[in-house]
Amino acid sequence: MIKRFFILSSLCMVLGVSAQKSHTVVQGDNPYNIAKKYGITVDELLKLNPKFKDGKLAIGDILTIKSDKVAAPVVTKTAVAEKVKTNTDASLGKIVLQPKQTIYGITKQYRISETDLRKLNPELDSHMKIGDEITLPLTSIKKYGDSQQVIATEKPVETPVEKEGTATPPAVAVEGETYVIQAKDNYYRITKQFGITQQDLFALNPGLEEKGLKPGDSIKIKRSNTSDTVAEPVNPKTKIDSGNEKSSSSNVVVGDDYVTYTVQQGDTVFSIVNRFGVSIDDLIALNPDLSHGLKSGMVLKIKKQDPAYVKKNGDALSVVLMLPFGYSTNETQYRGMALDFLTGAKLAIERNARGGQKLDIKIVDSGNEASFKNSLTQINPDNTDLIIGPFFKSNVIDVLDFTRNQKIPIVAPFANSPELYNYSNLIIVETNNQTYADKIVEEVKAVYSDQKIYVVADPKKENANYIKAGLEKSVKNPNIVIVNSPAEIQLDQNMMTGQSAPVIAVLANDNDSMGEAFANRMIALSKEAQGVKAFSLFYSPVFEKKVDELSQANLVYLMDRKINTDGGFEKEILAAYKTKYCKTPPKYAIVGFDVVNDMLTRENKKGEIFKQMNKVQTQLATKFEFVKSKANGAYVNTGYRVIRLVP
Numbered sequence: 001m002i003k004r005f006f007i008l009s010s011l012c013m014v015l016g017v018s019a020q021k022s023h024t025v026v027q028g029d030n031p032y033n034i035a036k037k038y039g040i041t042v043d044e045l046l047k048l049n050p051k052f053k054d055g056k057l058a059i060g061d062i063l064t065i066k067s068d069k070v071a072a073p074v075v076t077k078t079a080v081a082e083k084v085k086t087n088t089d090a091s092l093g094k095i096v097l098q099p100k101q102t103i104y105g106i107t108k109q110y111r112i113s114e115t116d117l118r119k120l121n122p123e124l125d126s127h128m129k130i131g132d133e134i135t136l137p138l139t140s141i142k143k144y145g146d147s148q149q150v151i152a153t154e155k156p157v158e159t160p161v162e163k164e165g166t167a168t169p170p171a172v173a174v175e176g177e178t179y180v181i182q183a184k185d186n187y188y189r190i191t192k193q194f195g196i197t198q199q200d201l202f203a204l205n206p207g208l209e210e211k212g213l214k215p216g217d218s219i220k221i222k223r224s225n226t227s228d229t230v231a232e233p234v235n236p237k238t239k240i241d242s243g244n245e246k247s248s249s250s251n252v253v254v255g256d257d258y259v260t261y262t263v264q265q266g267d268t269v270f271s272i273v274n275r276f277g278v279s280i281d282d283l284i285a286l287n288p289d290l291s292h293g294l295k296s297g298m299v300l301k302i303k304k305q306d307p308a309y310v311k312k313n314g315d316a317l318s319v320v321l322m323l324p325f326g327y328s329t330n331e332t333q334y335r336g337m338a339l340d341f342l343t344g345a346k347l348a349i350e351r352n353a354r355g356g357q358k359l360d361i362k363i364v365d366s367g368n369e370a371s372f373k374n375s376l377t378q379i380n381p382d383n384t385d386l387i388i389g390p391f392f393k394s395n396v397i398d399v400l401d402f403t404r405n406q407k408i409p410i411v412a413p414f415a416n417s418p419e420l421y422n423y424s425n426l427i428i429v430e431t432n433n434q435t436y437a438d439k440i441v442e443e444v445k446a447v448y449s450d451q452k453i454y455v456v457a458d459p460k461k462e463n464a465n466y467i468k469a470g471l472e473k474s475v476k477n478p479n480i481v482i483v484n485s486p487a488e489i490q491l492d493q494n495m496m497t498g499q500s501a502p503v504i505a506v507l508a509n510d511n512d513s514m515g516e517a518f519a520n521r522m523i524a525l526s527k528e529a530q531g532v533k534a535f536s537l538f539y540s541p542v543f544e545k546k547v548d549e550l551s552q553a554n555l556v557y558l559m560d561r562k563i564n565t566d567g568g569f570e571k572e573i574l575a576a577y578k579t580k581y582c583k584t585p586p587k588y589a590i591v592g593f594d595v596v597n598d599m600l601t602r603e604n605k606k607g608e609i610f611k612q613m614n615k616v617q618t619q620l621a622t623k624f625e626f627v628k629s630k631a632n633g634a635y636v637n638t639g640y641r642v643i644r645l646v647p
Helices: 031-037 042-048 077-088 103-109 114-120 138-144 187-194 198-204 269-276 280-286 288-292 335-354 372-378 393-402 433-447 462-474 512-528 547-551 568-581 587-602
Strands: 022-024 062-064 092-096 133-137 178-180 218-220 252-254 258-262 299-303 317-323 359-365 386-388 410-412 426-428 453-456 480-483 504-507 533-536 556-559 626-628 635-637 641-644
Touching: 031 042, 042 062, 092 138, 103 114, 114 133, 133 138, 187 198, 198 218, 258 269, 269 280, 269 299, 269 359, 280 288, 280 299, 317 335, 317 587, 335 359, 335 568, 335 587, 359 372, 372 393, 386 587, 393 410, 433 462, 433 504, 433 533, 433 556, 453 462, 462 480, 504 512, 512 533, 512 547, 568 587
Parallel strands: 317 359, 317 386, 386 410, 410 426, 426 635, 453 480, 453 504, 504 533, 533 556
Antiparallel strands: 022 062, 092 133, 178 218, 252 258, 258 299, 556 641, 626 635
């Protein structure tokens, strides 16, 4: 069987086509699709190339594809079939490809390796259309086939392709133990159909929770007397106090400070994280070898759960966190951001659980924008109360469409766009720049008295143009100049006296180096003329370093995601984070804590969140003040803090 590689460290994925006996790696390649291209297994590929046994490839690497010792003969389809019959003494049959069946689904259902499947079907990739015939061992068809599959011995039997509108016959469990997933299946339907809980379903099928339901795959729905033992989630109230004893019905061993778990085939990091209710950082901290990938048979240490955080059924609030780790797509672009967000979120979850809130938390790797829809298979909309994430606008729309019948509250931590405002169950956390700009226009208008106004723009000039348009409507006789650099700001000249006259300057560029240049320029100008006034759409760290000098320029700036280190609540959270992670929280950890803590305190019980949206709350660094974008639209955060420096 082809082994699945789940590599936590960054993996350079590359691809290319070379001569028959070698392959030159180019961008996009990985061990799996190279092996697939040449009809061999990943194991065979890595054995031929031992220096790449860790699976890490770089563009330009040359891989051996065929062994130099044995020439690979050209084999016809008929020859392959005859060879299989001779070697295995087994009859062959055919199935007719059904809608949504895949190569992976066929290998899983009929318990055949992809290598053997391709040997029986040399032109497999070009024969994967509905109605095509696939050759398989006859015993596998009889044992694992269902009512939609056709057994063919001497002559293939044709099965009509299912037409649109034709009722699909219900699939049945094979031998009372397994079930072939159908196109319309979800976790709820399967658990109801076979009278098992979702927790039991995941326990019987390690990796299913992370991978999701894929039509054509076979899953266990009843424990077999001869089947391998499946690890059950640990309940700390019952198992953790049993000493170092190994349970005969579990792959979990209990210790004093942690439990151990033996990785099973099909497990992933995320299925383990969700099963035991631990964070990824806790798992990696106890198991540094995970940086080289997760392998079957590996024994992992799992930090003991606090009884307050054990997943509960019934009245527990079911929350899904969708974060772009990119493990499934081997992309690391947003992984650091997602991991930081998760550390802050975990702190908020623990805090609310200690306060008595019953929580059932599920972490979903939302991947990148292109692969996002695959992550939706891990969510059961009928059993979810709140979804926090995803990060990107297009993904937010996808999850809103996916849950449109249930109207689950969806929280978008970063996406803010007018096209999102039509969704009544959406909560938008990010305050948009236009809200900030409107406030700056209001502040400038209050002090304006015929001064020349400079607006320092970013390359796109969107914020600067918006501010200019707002000021032109708000003040009399406006004289507004948009500049690219603070160095272009000059004092005006009094036509009567010839002396320098003060000006107003607005920073509309969210760049720290530009913020520093702006601060220095305004300090210099305020020394030349009294009455210079400075405004900034964004916070810059230099503003706190040069408070006294900037107060001479009457600086007013807007601030969000900035911690008041003198506050009692803030001190408590900062201390808790430092105790847990041995550092101060980075930017996205602060966002993670603020978003999750704010939402959990509003959704203090099921269905309450929309009744609590009128509350104004400031968390660790973010002010939350939600307003309806329209009568039946999204809730949008308009919260910010105004900082005024006075001489």
